[in-house]
Amino acid sequence: MKPALADASAATPTLLVGVDFGGEHFDSELHELGLLALTAGMVPVARISCKRKAPDPALFVGSGKADEIRLLAQQCGAREVLFDQSLSPSQQRNLERRLEIPVNDRTFLILEIFAQRARSHEGKLQVELARLQYLSTRLVRRWSHLERQSGGIGMRGGPGETQIELDRRMISEQIMRTRERLTKVKRQRSTQRRQRERSEVFAVSLIGYTNAGKSTLFNALVKARAYAADQLFATLDTTTRQMYLSEINASVSISDTVGFIRDLPHGLVDAFQATLQEAISADLLLHVVDAANEEFPLQIAQVQQVLKEIGADQIPQVLVFNKVDAIPMDRQPQAMLDSFELEGVQVPRVFVSARSHEGLSALRELLAQYAQVPSGAGHAGPDGFGVVEESSTIQDQSFR
Structure with a gap:
């Protein structure tokens, strides 16, 4: 205690x-x-x-x-x-x-946080759908008003059953209406995505465990004013901006997405498909990691698990180890840019501080290299990062 x-x-x-x-x-x-x-x-x-x-x-x-x-x-x-x-x-x-x-329980708590933080129309619809799905499983005589309906002639079961059935039907209808509204929003977002694809803009999505600093990094890269705070789930709604890369004299689109977490309720994964679609359709994922958190290997594994659930695990990644300014001196990296073995694949890793902007120039150069790689290059990426045939573990040997 x-x-x-x-x-x-x-x-x-x-x-x-x-x-x-x-x-x-x-x-x-x-x-x-x-x-x-x-x-x-x-x-x-x-x-x-x-x-x-x-x-x-x-x-x-x-x-x-x-x-x-x-x-x-x-x-x-x-x-x-x-x-x-x-x-x-x-x-x-x-x-x-x-x-x-x-x-x-934990599921209710995450739903409560999402309900408090959702700001956009799409985000509110997603939270409402997940909340209704969670609530629909907790109707059996949970509230005192259900006992007011007495059983009688022509009624099956005991007290409350008719009211329970009414509640269940009402929630089912709400779920249906919410899904229909969310489907419309998905179509609108899909139209916007196709427009970006037709313009051949290279799409980058920020992903990572909650509170890894994705929104702070997003603001630092595109000079936006997306909400960022040192708390879990500070950002729920996807924000997309254009970022100009002088290294290649072109712009890329970059999206800030909702943070992942251990034991993310499956209802939320399903309900947030529209938001997570930005990650599914991206050309590159910037996987932001809280490098100052000693449990970052577990957090990386949790993010990889969710990526598999939404079908985005085959998209090339760059690991961005954020908060390098908060890493203790005895754990400071030996190099600011190296590679990291992630599920059998050697991926580039760059250490940055979104707050102090340390390492951002190296990250921008890496983004420029990826944006120039021809489509269909797969996991090869720039500088020869490719598949490691034998190993399938997460390893890290760059810290002193």
Whole structure:
């Protein structure tokens, strides 16, 4: 258990819970969950974790641990409990009855943040679709108003079933309408994309783990004013600008996309296809990495996983190790431009600081080289970077 540094009176005091099922990437300190909670306007007041072989079907953590969580929540004044994993509707409902305070999971938290941050019409539609899909699985007697409808002649089941069916039908209709509206937005974006393709503009997309500094780098490259902040999911809406490269006397289009995260809900991946389409149709991906974060190999792996899910894993990449100014002296890179082995492919890597603009000239030169490579060159890229036949691991040996 670790107290939060923030003032608990400013937002909802929240107890963080994590369960280790023996996975490779379990966050025992619940650091990322705490950052997500702060981003959503909550204040973590305590943290607790435990180990299990498998989730308990009824309470996810078992009755004994649930009672321990309830006692800790009372002691620290928590008014909400937040799990680092996804809960089933029945587990969530049973936990709320047992703990007597609201219980939510990681999926709900990410949806909440997305709902707060979406600014464009497209972004709001995407969040609304994902929220409705999540809500549609949690209709079984979850709210007290469902008990007001009594069973009777001509009605199947017990209290609440008619109201549940009405709610389910209403949400299904909302999902259908939202999908139709989102389809129209996708067509508009597709038209804009085809216009860029007809103009033969080289398309670059910024991707990366959330809070890696993509929007700050985007602003530095194109002198734009896209929103950037030191927080998770600061940017949700895709922004595209033209960037002039004097090295080749031509412009390229560059897009800033939503950040990826561990265990990104599949509903969000589906709902954000229009936004992520910018990455799918790009000629080059600038994979921005927080070089100051010691867990960057895990974050790179998470981004690669999402790229596979959306069908963008075969697009050439350049790794941009950002925040070089925040790297400790004993971990400073030996060279500002080298290569990095990524899933069996040697890709160029450049170290930069989007904040101080260090390394940006080298990045621009690298972009110019890629923009001159004839179409169909595939992964060859500039300077002979190509496929490594035998290895398929992520390696890094450029740090001292």
